[in-house]
Amino acid sequence: MTEIRVPTLGESVTEATVGEWLVKEGDRVSVDDPLVELETDKVSVSVPAPMAGVITSITAKEGDTVELDALLGEIGEANGTKASSSASSSNGSEAAASSAPTNKDEGGEPIEVLAPSSGESVTEADVGEWLVKIGDQVAVDETLVSLETDKAAVDVSAPSAGTITEIRQKEGETVTPGTVLAIITQGGGAVPETKSPEKASSAKPDPAAAKSASTTDRAALSPAPRRMIQENGLDPASIAGSGKDGRITKGDVVSYLKDQEAKPTPTPSTPSPSAPRDLGEREERVKMSRLRQTIARRLKESQNTAAMLTTFNDVDMSAVMEVRSQYKDLFEKKHGVKLGFMSFFVKACVHALREIPDVNAEIDGTDIIYKDHYDIGIAVGTEKGLVVPVLRDAEQKSLAEIEKGITDFGRRARDGQLSLEEMQGGTFTITNGGVYGSLMSTPILNMPQSGILGMHRIEKRPIVVGNEIVVRPMMYLALSYDHRIVDGKGAVTFLVRVKENLEDPQRLLLDL
Missing domain, CATH: 2.40.50.100 (RNA polymerase II/Efflux pump adaptor protein, barrel-sandwich hybrid domain)
Known part of the structure; x- marks a missing residue:
């Protein structure tokens, strides 16, 4: 008999709450199979099986508070008949499934x-x-x-x-x-x-319906289009699928419905003004994706936790645009990637973070963690929501390496191929609302970071240079910061340094 005990949970963590048991008494498990989730005040920890065998007892119930090395349950060797009979009796539906051919x-x-x-x-x-x-x-x-x-x-x-x-x-x-x-x-x-x-309602195959069945298999409906097809009483065979292997997507159903609405239909009689409105076909209730739920939760946590404040400035983009226009063809020919604006902003921010380390730090309880590495999160918009992959050690990368990294992030984010590790551990974030036409915004912190820079669209505006009014390509910059750690002077100085580095890129080369 082997005991299942609470493992070490990390520095300063002495207890945890028993979350969901992933097994029950009588279940057979392999070495390192996850057995139960323990929730601490910092993270959730999965407790693996120390050996292969049968769960003979579960001591700690879900919701119990347990200390380090507390007994959670026991595992016995998987060579007895008692355990297997217990497993089958305690799990009727799964036992029936396992008894299938x-x-x-x-x-x-x-x-x-x-x-x-x-x-x-x-x-x-x-x-x-x-x-x-x-x-x-x-x-x-x-x-x-x-x-x-x-x-x-x-x-x-x-x-x-x-x-x-x-x-x-x-x-x-x-x-x-x-x-x-x-x-x-x-x-x-x-x-x-x-x-x-x-195939919950599996009837005997009907030869007359063979063609329809094959068409339905081709469509291979996923939940969203299936629901729309059922709600609108549509025939999947009449909808052309544009997805993989001819699968029908939600967009295919929407396009089909629009085509049907465009066809002339008899004019219905005008309803009475007092008749209740039927919006059933004009509204759709869709469950939020887990990514969207997490975005909502994290943004609200950021607002509730940080003393968030935003300071603004504007930057004349003439110098950066001139450099980009002069060298973009040679840059792309040599490095195989286009020269964009983001690499200049990353370099300018790293330079400013070195001078104002508070903006690159984070609060942990009553401590401040100052970081001498510059891992810059780059916000990328996808169909499912905003993700923030992290460009590691940005201070060591050239403009070409930064542009290649950002291009790769954007492609893989849209394809859903980013790993969790690539979206964790950033020290500062840059978000570019300008690609969508935003003139000005107040970005929300990506906790536990202390600063985020918002870029916006470039717009020609009249400004005063010397004693003359000239037209220049201008961009508003917004720095949202955690006022608990970053003072107003530091935030304003940081944004001024970013402005100076972009208006005179040679400062970056000379480390001024």
């Missing part, structure tokens, strides 16, 4: 496809689009399904080659690390049709 007569071995751990503090995810269906043959490492967490999309690959014999989690369902998503049977064989959640 697994092709053992042909030597096939069932392999579980588990929801992976998606990173520190990530405890659940939504099941996205399944790229396979029951009966499909898959190869090792072939992508089966994507899981959408509150930070990024994670692809789940096949751990073994074989046949998909079960799909246990529907698209849109919420799962935790270690949840069984599907079953792969090695060696192929018979497939239990009733196990697919997409």
Whole structure:
């Protein structure tokens, strides 16, 4: 018998709250399988199995407060019959699933496809689009399904080659690390049709409907378009799919509906002014994605935690635009990437952060952490929401390296290929609302950072130079900062240094 105990939770952390148990008594587990989530005042910690075996007891209940090295439960060796019978009796539905044909007569071995751990503090995810269906043959490492967490999309690959014999989690369902998503049977064989959640009402095949069924398989509807099709009473076969393998997307349904509305229809009688409005077909309720929920939560936490203040300035972009115009072709030919404005802003900010270290620091309890590294977060807008990948050690990078990094971030952010590690640990953030036409804004801090610079659109405006009024390409800059650590003098000085470095880029070369 092996005890499951509370591990070391980090410096100054002495207790935790028992979160969700991912297993129950009687379950069989492998070494390092996640068993339970412990929540501290800083992070969530997953407790792994110290050995392979059967969960014989669970001592600490969900919601209990436990101290370091407290007993959580016990694991016994997986060679007795008592444990297996307990598992089957305590989990009726899963036992029924496991008793389904697994092709053992042909030597096939069932392999579980588990929801992976998606990173520190990530405890659940939504099941996205399944790229396979029951009966499909898959190869090792072939992508089966994507899981959408509150930070990024994670692809789940096949751990073994074989046949998909079960799909246990529907698209849109919420799962935790270690949840069984599907079953792969090695060696192929018979497939239990009733196990697919997409075939809840599996009637006997009708030869007359074979063509319609094949069209529906081609569409492979995901939750959003499926809901729109059902609500509007549409036939999927009449909608052309533009997604992968001809799948129908939400945009395809919207376009189809617009085309139908454009067709002439009989003019309905004018309703009575007193009749209640029916907005059912003119409104849509959609569950917020986990990324959008996290954006909302973090922004509100930032407002509630930091003493946020914004200071403004404007910058004459003539010098940067002249340098860019003069060298952009040579720059792209040599480095294979276009010379944009962001690299100049990154360099100018790093230079100013060195002079005003408070803006590059963060508050941790009653301590201030000053950082002698400059990891600049670059806000990137995607269809799912705003993400902030981090450009590490920006002070050591050339303009070309910065431009390549930013270009790569933008491409992979739109494709949903950024990893969690690439979006954590920044010391300062730059966001460019100017690409959307913004003239001025007050950006919200990316906690626990103490500063964020907002760029805006470049606009020709009359300004006074000497005693003359001239027209120059001007941009408003906004620095939002945490007034608990950054004083007004430091914030204004930082923004002035950024302005000076951009209006005279040679200062960057001379380190002035």
